[in-house]
Amino acid sequence: AQSVTQLGSHVSVSEGALVLLRCNYSSSVPPYLFWYVQYPNQGLQLLLKYTSAATLVKGINGFEAEFKKSETSFHLTKPSAHMSDAAEYFCAVSDYGSSNTGKLIFGQGTTLQVKP
Amino acid sequence: EADIYQTPRYLVIGTGKKITLECSQTMGHDKMYWYQQDPGMELHLIHYSYGVNSTEKGDLSSESTVSRIRTEHFPLTLESARPSHTSQYLCASSSQVSAGNTIYFGEGSWLTVV
Numbered sequence: 248a249q250s251v252t253q254l255g256s257h258v259s260v261s262e263g264a265l266v267l268l269r270c271n272y273s274s275s276v277p278p279y280l281f282w283y284v285q286y287p288n289q290g291l292q293l294l295l296k297y298t299s300a301a302t303l304v305k306g307i308n309g310f311e312a313e314f315k316k317s318e319t320s321f322h323l324t325k326p327s328a329h330m331s332d333a334a335e336y337f338c339a340v341s342d343y344g345s346s347n348t349g350k351l352i353f354g355q356g357t358t359l360q361v362k363p
Numbered sequence: 364e365a366d367i368y369q370t371p372r373y374l375v376i377g378t379g380k381k382i383t384l385e386c387s388q389t390m391g392h393d394k395m396y397w398y399q400q401d402p403g404m405e406l407h408l409i410h411y412s413y414g415v416n417s418t419e420k421g422d423l424s425s426e427s428t429v430s431r432i433r434t435e436h437f438p439l440t441l442e443s444a445r446p447s448h449t450s451q452y453l454c455a456s457s458s459q460v461s462a463g464n465t466i467y468f469g470e471g472s473w474l475t476v477v
Contacts, residue, residue, distance in 0.1 A: 281465075281466075283468075288471075288473070289470050289471070290369075290453055290468040290469050290470040290471045291406075291453065291455075291468040292468070293465055293466075293467070296465060337405070337406070341464075341466075349394050349457050349464055349466070350396060350408050350411055350421070350422075351406075351408075351466055352422075353405045353406045353407075354405060355404070355405045356403075356404070356405055358403075
């Protein structure tokens with residue numbers, strides 16, 4: 248069964264600093280991995296996804312993530328944080344390879360705070 | 364931009380009332396999902412559907428029910444709401460085309476039962 252662990256429920260960075268949000272996964276099949284962002288009182292918006300093509304995935308708003316099979320990780324990064332990046336970030340793995348429902352298994356979420 | 368809509372966005376109701384949360388998508392997606400999210404917590408799948416007349420229970424047990432009579436419509440119903448049902452409910456959809464399909468989410472319905 249697939250699972251996702253996000254290390255750190257809260258991350259605080261200064262505006263202009265590097266953003267690093269950590270995600271580790273567990274999967275018995277080649278995983279499909281996703282990062283979503285959730286702004287207050289809104290639904291989830293896809294930032295990027297890994298589907299077994301390039302290991303470095305670029306997403307929207309300057310975010311990118313690198314799939315590292317040896318470390319079972321899919322950490323999200325952004326070189327320079329903006330105030331508008333403050334939100335909740337969720338890492339997720341799809342169960343498509345195992346049960347074909349296509350449902351997502353989510354991590355606990357990481358709240359990103361950006362200080363001026 | 365995803366075309367998936369949820370109504371109502373916010374609802375406060377009394378215990379024992381029946382409520383239906385509406386979800387519609389205009390993308391022609393076969394798969395639809397309902398996730399439940401308590402404040403500050405992760406999302407848990409409570410229902411999903413492969414297509415018309417197909418509904419399945421998700422990973423998290425829920426007293427709610429769903430129906431899928433039309434491809435674009437996937438409403439969720441609580442026959443008798445209780446305070447423990449207070450949560451955010453997120454509807455989502457995806458296509459059958461390929462593995463690693465993007466799942467698109469609606470903006471969510473915040474339910475408060477008093």
